[in-house]
Amino acid sequence: MRKTILLISLVPGLLVGIAFKAVSQQKFEGIASYKSSMSMGTINVAGREMSPDMQESLRKQLMQQSQRDYTLTFNLEEATWKEDAELESSAGAPSTGGMQIRFSMGNSISYLNPSKNQFLEETEIFGKKFLIEDELPTFNWKITGETKKIGEYTVIKAEYENISEQTTMSLSDSEQTTETVMDTTMITAWYTPDIPVSQGPSNTWGLPGLILELKNGNFTFLCTKVELNPATPVQIEVPSKGKRVTREEADAIRDEKLQEMMKKYDTGEGGERRVIRIGG
Template sequence: MRKKMLIISLVPGLLLGIVFSAVCQQNFEGIATYRSSMSVGTLQVTGRNMSPDMQESVRKQLMQQSQKDYTLTFNLQEATWKEDAALAPETNAAASGGMQIKLSTGNSISYLNPSKNQFLEETEIFGKKFLIEDELPSFTWKITNETKKIGDYVVTKAEYQNIREQTTMSFSNSEEKTETIMDTTMITAWYTSEIPVSQGPSNTWGLPGLILELKDGSFTYLCTKVELNPATPIQIEVPSKGKRVTREEADKIRDEKLQEMMKKYDTGEGGERRVIRIGG
């Protein structure tokens, strides 16, 4: 088991070749659809002059906005991950004091190619297009003996402890406070070896089978449909539009723009509708 973990985490593409040796001559490809959701049970929503009804309205809006559909398109070598277009859910802004919450992923499309250790993401950051170029994120998976069924597939549980920086910003009496802490999150994946592709939702990869369910902190992605080897051949779209930047540069731009937006955010007095947009 330890040897398998080392192969997964340290030698991208090697495990892929071993697992797929029996099917490498086939034109194996597919489309998987996922639905995301967010747990807001522990989310604290507070603010000056916010009543309990307003706080609960904001929590419900966050729950609605987190429910999105995504498509993972894959073959044996590469995959793309994209949010599906959908109408925005209706929200009762009056119950939240005229405040409307919008979660945005920036209409992004991600491309992963494990054999080349290549990652591309075409995204928008506050209205401007960027093309993020980076190596694939590394996942040191710990595969367990726990199994269950998702639909018709038997899946196996794998875990990864993700340690990352988290920046929080707060404003009080026109004073700005920024704090960066190290946050540890347990990522749990359920994968099936019955679909031998090393891909998954939200740009996760590196397991010997397709990930059908992923829990990353408060977010969960669940596969709702899989179509293998469809009659119409699949075209993998490689992102190419936008200013080329690294992941570090994109994060810096996003943080700076978010900081500017927060400084300009007013209290919404005089009946003006207030909109908070989280994400791209």
């Protein structure tokens, strides 16, 4: 008879419960729950008068909106990652001075299959559904050997230096400016060899154990619950809806739609430039 053990431990800011069952050699699958959060520095809104109190209020509201729930469903070969459904509410959107900002973490489901080097992402870009097909992203992890506890699991620290292009756009009546710079972000993962699957939150993978905590720039994903070999078999949902595009094509469509949106909603008087910078 299998025994079910419930482990409960306090992690700063979260109550972490990890339930697991004995793992058989014939079957290994599970469901992991994560919460996201975001750290944020100052907010600078150019072209508008905003008091320090208003900026602090907006910063706190944006941080609150970044707290989302996610589910990673996995077996030894594949995994899916998606945000848990929630009711939309415009009341929760940060606003100040007649301006409203909607912070979005995205509405998509991702599928990873390392054995086939396969990545699929079913997502919406400005209301239209797309199916992104690509090879798996590569993470050149460096395992540091540093350890700590998450719940009752011992986790090991690994790091990856990600270098990518970052594009910012600003718009006025007279001109549109686009700036692309190379940005370096340190991605830090804490994984446990006790759960021997090469998966993690936010489409990260490639370590010899499940990633229970991930810090990518200002964003952090923390595992709050893991259930291994549940009584109800795990269903791996392979995304299939939407127009098939490559990652490059999806990025180009998103940039084009963003420029259209900026032109549509720019209401600055006398050529006033509207630029929003977060953390800069």
